[in-house]
Amino acid sequence: xxxxxxxxxxxxxxxxxxxxxxxxxxxxxxxxxxxxxxxxxxxxxxxxxxxxxxxxxxxxxxxxxxxxxxxxxxxxxxxxxxxxxxxxxxxxxxxxxxxxxxxxxxxxxxxxxxxxxxxxxxxxxxxxxxxxxxxxxxxxxxxxxxxxxxxxxxxxxxxxxxxxxxxxxxxxxxxxxxxxxxxxxxxxxxxxxxxxxxxxxxxxxxxxxxxxxxxxxxxxxxxxxxxxxxxxxxxxxxxxxxxxxxxxxxxxxxxxxxxxxxxxxxxxxxxxxxxxxxxxxxxxxxxxxxxxxx
Numbered sequence: 001x002x003x004x005x006x007x008x009x010x011x012x013x014x015x016x017x018x019x020x021x022x023x024x025x026x027x028x029x030x031x032x033x034x035x036x037x038x039x040x041x042x043x044x045x046x047x048x049x050x051x052x053x054x055x056x057x058x059x060x061x062x063x064x065x066x067x068x069x070x071x072x073x074x075x076x077x078x079x080x081x082x083x084x085x086x087x088x089x090x091x092x093x094x095x096x097x098x099x100x101x102x103x104x105x106x107x108x109x110x111x112x113x114x115x116x117x118x119x120x121x122x123x124x125x126x127x128x129x130x131x132x133x134x135x136x137x138x139x140x141x142x143x144x145x146x147x148x149x150x151x152x153x154x155x156x157x158x159x160x161x162x163x164x165x166x167x168x169x170x171x172x173x174x175x176x177x178x179x180x181x182x183x184x185x186x187x188x189x190x191x192x193x194x195x196x197x198x199x200x201x202x203x204x205x206x207x208x209x210x211x212x213x214x215x216x217x218x219x220x221x222x223x224x225x226x227x228x229x230x231x232x233x234x235x236x237x238x239x240x241x242x243x244x245x246x247x248x249x250x251x252x253x254x255x256x257x258x259x260x261x262x263x264x265x266x267x268x269x270x271x272x273x274x275x276x277x278x279x280x281x282x283x284x285x286x287x288x289x290x291x292x293x294x
Contacts (some may be wrong), residue, residue, distance in 0.1 A: 008077035012061040013054035017072040020277040026284035028150035044153025055090035069103040069266040109149040116141045135199040143173030163231035171222035178215030185264045209254040242283035
């Protein structure tokens with residue numbers, strides 16, 4: 001087992017990257033009314049962020065055999081078959097814990113997420129090489145579906161799909177739709193070399209920024225519709241405060257790329273991702289405190 005989990009394998013699981021994917025779980029928690037120390041909250045958080053997400057990252061790295069920068073790692077080591085075995089182990093453990101500790105319905109959601117992740121990356125299906133299908137797969141499964149899955153994990157109950165919830169699910173997917181192309185913007189040549197045509201490659205550098213801006217406007221609109229429908233506009237205004245630093249960096253980076261395309265690089269992408277994650281995670285934690293203790 002010691003030889004199975006070597007340093008490079010652990011690195012390619014990109015566990016710290018789960019911090020960037022945490023906002024939707026915290027949003028779900030903030031709207032659930034469940035205590036953060038609840039057993040379901042803790043276990044579902046660990047399953048999603050320490051098992052499912054790292055396994056997805058690891059499998060993607062194993063298949064892609066990346067030689068250039070990837071999300072969270074500027075100079076990734078080359079993966080081995082060890083990484084594949086670890087991802088399989090993490091997926092199986094996630095499914096077992098989901099059934100035993102949460103609910104079989106949550107386990108089904110986890111299973112579907114794993115299937116979508118594998119279909120996206122695998123050499124046989126390789127959804128990621130199709131710009132529109134790959135994009136829509138990520139937008140749905142990392143957006144609305146992830147929120148639904150998180151609520152099920154946190155509460156143990158299926159989410160009622162009423163009108164306000166539909167607004168929120170759309171907002172979650174539009175948020176991913178805006179963020180995801182920016183994560184691809186520095187990988188155009190590397191992806192093209194690998195036979196992958198991403199939505200960002202199709203849009204181009206300037207088009208990617210414009211598309212992201214439109215998606216974020218849509219995100220804001222549907223957040224407004226949700227918080228207005230639930231009579232909690234104060235939460236929407238707090239959300240706007242935390243959007244400001246993200247918008248500020250977006251404008252700065254966009255203006256820089258207009259002058260110099262080389263600014264669409266790994267460094268700026270990771271700064272944008274980290275800033276967005278810090279702002280959104282903090283925002284949703286504040287909303288959780290307000291909704292739980294106020």
